[in-house]
Amino acid sequence: MKQVHLAAHFPGVNNTTVWSDPQAGSHIEFSSFAHFARAAERAKFDFLFLAEGLRLREQNGKIYDLDVVGRPDTFTILAALASVTDRLGLAGTINSTFNEPYEVARQFATLDHLSAGRAAWNVVTSWDAFTGENFRRGGYLPQEARYERARAFLATVLELLDAWHGDEIIADTGGGRFITRADAGKFAHTDSHFDITGQFDVPRSPQGHPVIFQAGDSDEGREFAAAAADAIFSRHSALEAGQAFYADVKGRLAKYGRSPGQLKILPAATFVLAPTDEQARELAHEVRLQQVSGATAIAFLEQLWNRDLSAYDPDGPLPEIDPEPGENTTARGRASVRMYRDPVATARGWRDRAQAGNLSIRELIIEVTGRQSFVGSPATVAASINDFVQADASDGFILVPHITPGGLDEFADTVVPLLQERGVYRTEYHGTTLRDHLGLEADT
Amino acid sequence: MTVSDAEPLHLAAALEGAGWHPAAWREPGARPAELLTAGYWADMVAEAERGLLDFVTFSDALSLQSDSQHQPDARTDQVRGRLDAVLTAARIAPLTSHIGLIPAVTVTHTEPFHISKAIATLDWVSSGRAGVAVKVSARQDEFRHFGRRTLPAGPHAVSDLFAEAADYVEVVRRLWDSWEDDAEIRDAATGRFIDRGKLHYIDFAGRWFAVKGPSITPRPPQGQPVVSALGHGDIAYKFIAAGADIGFVTPHDAPSAAAIVAEVAARRDAAGLADQPVRLFADLLVFLDDSAAAATRRAARLDDQAGAPYRSDALVFAGTPAELADLIVAWQSAGLTGFRLRPAAIPHDLTHITRALVPELQRRGAFRQKYASSPQAPTLRARLGLTRPASRYAGLRS
Numbered sequence: 131m132k133q134v135h136l137a138a139h140f141p142g143v144n145n146t147t148v149w150s151d152p153q154a155g156s157h158i159e160f161s162s163f164a165h166f167a168r169a170a171e172r173a174k175f176d177f178l179f180l181a182e183g184l185r186l187r188e189q190n191g192k193i194y195d196l197d198v199v200g201r202p203d204t205f206t207i208l209a210a211l212a213s214v215t216d217r218l219g220l221a222g223t224i225n226s227t228f229n230e231p232y233e234v235a236r237q238f239a240t241l242d243h244l245s246a247g248r249a250a251w252n253v254v255t256s257w258d259a260f261t262g263e264n265f266r267r268g269g270y271l272p273q274e275a276r277y278e279r280a281r282a283f284l285a286t287v288l289e290l291l292d293a294w295h296g297d298e299i300i301a302d303t304g305g306g307r308f309i310t311r312a313d314a315g316k317f318a319h320t321d322s323h324f325d326i327t328g329q330f331d332v333p334r335s336p337q338g339h340p341v342i343f344q345a346g347d348s349d350e351g352r353e354f355a356a357a358a359a360d361a362i363f364s365r366h367s368a369l370e371a372g373q374a375f376y377a378d379v380k381g382r383l384a385k386y387g388r389s390p391g392q393l394k395i396l397p398a399a400t401f402v403l404a405p406t407d408e409q410a411r412e413l414a415h416e417v418r419l420q421q422v423s424g425a426t427a428i429a430f431l432e433q434l435w436n437r438d439l440s441a442y443d444p445d446g447p448l449p450e451i452d453p454e455p456g457e458n459t460t461a462r463g464r465a466s467v468r469m470y471r472d473p474v475a476t477a478r479g480w481r482d483r484a485q486a487g488n489l490s491i492r493e494l495i496i497e498v499t500g501r502q503s504f505v506g507s508p509a510t511v512a513a514s515i516n517d518f519v520q521a522d523a524s525d526g527f528i529l530v531p532h533i534t535p536g537g538l539d540e541f542a543d544t545v546v547p548l549l550q551e552r553g554v555y556r557t558e559y560h561g562t563t564l565r566d567h568l569g570l571e572a573d574t
Numbered sequence: 575m576t577v578s579d580a581e582p583l584h585l586a587a588a589l590e591g592a593g594w595h596p597a598a599w600r601e602p603g604a605r606p607a608e609l610l611t612a613g614y615w616a617d618m619v620a621e622a623e624r625g626l627l628d629f630v631t632f633s634d635a636l637s638l639q640s641d642s643q644h645q646p647d648a649r650t651d652q653v654r655g656r657l658d659a660v661l662t663a664a665r666i667a668p669l670t671s672h673i674g675l676i677p678a679v680t681v682t683h684t685e686p687f688h689i690s691k692a693i694a695t696l697d698w699v700s701s702g703r704a705g706v707a708v709k710v711s712a713r714q715d716e717f718r719h720f721g722r723r724t725l726p727a728g729p730h731a732v733s734d735l736f737a738e739a740a741d742y743v744e745v746v747r748r749l750w751d752s753w754e755d756d757a758e759i760r761d762a763a764t765g766r767f768i769d770r771g772k773l774h775y776i777d778f779a780g781r782w783f784a785v786k787g788p789s790i791t792p793r794p795p796q797g798q799p800v801v802s803a804l805g806h807g808d809i810a811y812k813f814i815a816a817g818a819d820i821g822f823v824t825p826h827d828a829p830s831a832a833a834i835v836a837e838v839a840a841r842r843d844a845a846g847l848a849d850q851p852v853r854l855f856a857d858l859l860v861f862l863d864d865s866a867a868a869a870t871r872r873a874a875r876l877d878d879q880a881g882a883p884y885r886s887d888a889l890v891f892a893g894t895p896a897e898l899a900d901l902i903v904a905w906q907s908a909g910l911t912g913f914r915l916r917p918a919a920i921p922h923d924l925t926h927i928t929r930a931l932v933p934e935l936q937r938r939g940a941f942r943q944k945y946a947s948s949p950q951a952p953t954l955r956a957r958l959g960l961t962r963p964a965s966r967y968a969g970l971r972s
Contacts, residue, residue: 149760149767150760150762150765158698158791158792159698160667160668160698160699160701164668183790184687184790185786185790186773186788186790192770193768193770193773193788195766195767195768195769195770196765196766196767197767198767199758199767199768199773200753200758200768200790200791200792201790201791202691202694202695202698202699202791203688203691203692203694203695203791205660205661205664205692206660206661206664206691206692206695206696206699207664207695207699209660209661209662209664209665210664210665210667210668210695210699212612212665213612213616213665213666213667213668213669214668228685229685229688230683230720230722232636232683232719232720233636233683233684236636236658237658237661240657240658240661240662241661243610243611243612243657244612244657244661244662244665245612246611246612263784263785263786264687264785264786264787265685265687265783265785266685266686266782266783266784266785267685267722294655298655299607299654299655301599301606301607303599303600303604303606306600306651306879307650307651308599308606308650308651308652308653308654309650309654309655310650311650312646312647312648312649312650314638314654314655315638315655324721325721326718326719326720326721327718327719327721328637328646328715328716328718328719329637329638329646329715330638331635331636331637331638331639331655331656332610332655332656332657332658333610333655335610423765424765425764425765426765
């Protein structure tokens with residue numbers, strides 16, 4: 131039996147997160163992060179995951195105000211969380227476009243030292259001038275250059291981290307030698323993106339390298355992951371799509387001299403729990419209504435249509451007009467709009483589906499967006515998760531609760547013990563580092 | 575004027591590796607093999623908090639330690655290697671409850687957008703105890719670590735670096751204000767999480783960079799975390815006067831302290847900020863022992879081990895806690911807000927600050943007996959007598 135890996139995504143700045151629920155707490159106060167991290171550690175999860183976005187989203191030229199807005203600095207909050215947890219991995223999304231390798235290398239090396247080997251990096255790229263307006267580089271990239279830059283950035287950071295070998299510091303007080311070599315940390319790196327030289331200043335950390343995650347789903351993203359990542363944060367939480375993705379990505383590893391166990395595939399998954407399956411289905415529908423208000427439904431429609439549709443009634447039919455072709459100028463700072471490769475065809479599909487099912491705009495959006503991955507009693511959810519993993523559709527899941535900060539508590543208290551009873555999930559942490567939890571070899 | 579009528583005295587400790595003296599790591603009690611662990615820093619900050627200090631600063635740089643101010647050296651007999659100071663401060667924040675946490679940040683090579691949210695987040699995780707010690711980099715080796723430009727040369731090189739740093743601080747501060755305090759409304763009736771009229775573009779455009787805003791991080795508990803900088807002369811004093819809340823200065827006697835206080839105050843007036851005086855702290859590097867002879871002997875022994883007398887920009891004090899208390903009380907009347915003590919060796923000199931100097935000052939009625947805590951622990955700004963400013967954008971609908 132494969133062992134199931136579980137991790138927790140702190141609820142994000144999107145409509146999955148239900149801020150209007152009476153149980154919803156702060157998204158910025160440290161007590162919320164500490165509560166969430168402690169629940170994940172109580173449940174023996176591999177890691178806590180933070181997403182990032184470096185410019186507030188806009189729609190129709192205004193800051194988008196219907197979802198949770200605002201989040202802390204990723205590195206800083208993870209360093210603070212290291213003090214309220216002992217074993218939980220701490221995974222941060224850090225952009226390779228609006229940072230420099232020297233600084234990111236010292237931040238990850240520091241986080242890994244301060245957490246005694248629990249740091250992970252979700253390497254993301256962006257290229258848009260919209261986000262670039264917040265940075266002194268101001269720079270942005272042609273879309274096709276972003277993975278090249280990401281690969282160069284990652285390679286450069288790893289080279290900096292490898293500049294210390296781990297045996298330099300001897301701190302010999304009697305003999306008066308602190309380090310064995312004066313040139314410890316020396317590096318020189320030149321490629322088409324970076325031309326840097328000198329001495330790196332953070333000695334080698336417990337894991338050597340942070341665990342590397344990749345989140346992109348494109349062919350280039352999969353190849354990048356197969357070559358360089360320890361885990362993939364994928365979107366495929368349906369069984370057949372998950373199996374296809376799993377086989378595809380694991381199949382790419384051999385040509386890089388890697389074995390299937392060296393890359394964990396962890397889709398994002400949402401869940402709704404209740405004492406019975408029937409109650410869970412009812413609750414899931416209520417949650418979907420909370421997640422997709424009338425205003426949110428219109429906003430989603432505008433993101434596809436690339437037009438102001440504020441005059442439409444969310445309880446009425448879909449627009450007869452077609453989406454505005456060309457660059458999406460309606461929604462900015464939102465990666466999801468790029469998934470609509472052919473907006474006119476997608477819109478036609480939605481219109482047909484709404485007519486066939488007699489669905490309003492809001493009902494249609496509830497249908498086509500983010501239905502929960504797992505809905506049921508704890509026994510049902512535990513069985514589904516295990517089936518999914520045993521069927522090689524994933525190695526586990528990154529769970530995305532919809533309530534901050536308590537959205538993980540019920541899962542930790544009810545589903546995890548059932549997975550443990552099945553013998554497919556750890557009852558104690560066996561190692562201390564995140565590499566240990568994920569069954570990855572130390573990066574030496 | 576009696577001591578108790580004076581402005582309250584403020585004391586800080588500057589944490590640096592195993593201490594500021596390059597041979598400190600070889601001293602008994604030093605923990606040189608633990609300098610990269612959270613436990614070491616947690617213990618040192620807990621010690622400073624037991625001593626009721628106002629804040630600690632965390633040294634940092636974007637290069638390896640070196641005897642040279644401009645390049646790496648070839649030494650293997652001194653501490654080499656460090657941790658990022660902002661993250662170290664954040665790691666300690668949840669373990670402490672009163673003491674201010676001020677990490678050093680080099681502004682020359684970093685992004686104001688990232689640093690603004692990092693310090694705002696440090697303020698969130700410490701419930702209002704965050705600051706930042708701004709550093710300008712004029713080292714060729716640090717420029718090469720980033721590879722984006724070369725160290726400027728010419729007569730205006732240093733003043734340009736400080737002017738760029740001033741723009742950086744302006745951007746960081748505007749970003750802290752870019753969310754009004756009550757921007758989060760969670761209005762279920764309209765479905766709006768925020769009132770976006772209370773989020774503001776900062777639209778900064780200067781000679782070196784442009785930043786649009788708003789921040790991605792809501793306004794932190796202090797509104798404006800404390801900005802500090804170390805300065806040794808005109809250019810730095812002007813920078814401190816124009817943009818900092820705290821200046822660290824290095825007078826070598828009471829008259830030079832008074833002169834620096836007057837110079838910074840004049841520059842503060844010129845910047846139009848006379849109503850918000852800068853808090854000036856004198857830096858002192860301290861060797862503390864039960865007798866002055868013992869302190870002097872220890873300083874000499876450490877110098878012998880290092881192979882050269884230790885030179886510092888700050889006054890090097892070797893003596894008893896009572897003698898240091900005399901100096902502090904005497905210099906304070908020159909208009910200083912307080913003192914930032916650089917322990918020559920850690921833990922020895924740090925524990926002599928917290929367990930001998932502080933009780934000595936308390937006996938004289940010159941230092942607090944406990945941290946204020948009602949109804950809750952005050953923010954770092956409040957402890958320093960700084961008000962919590964409203965956002966500069968408050969009332970401007972965007």
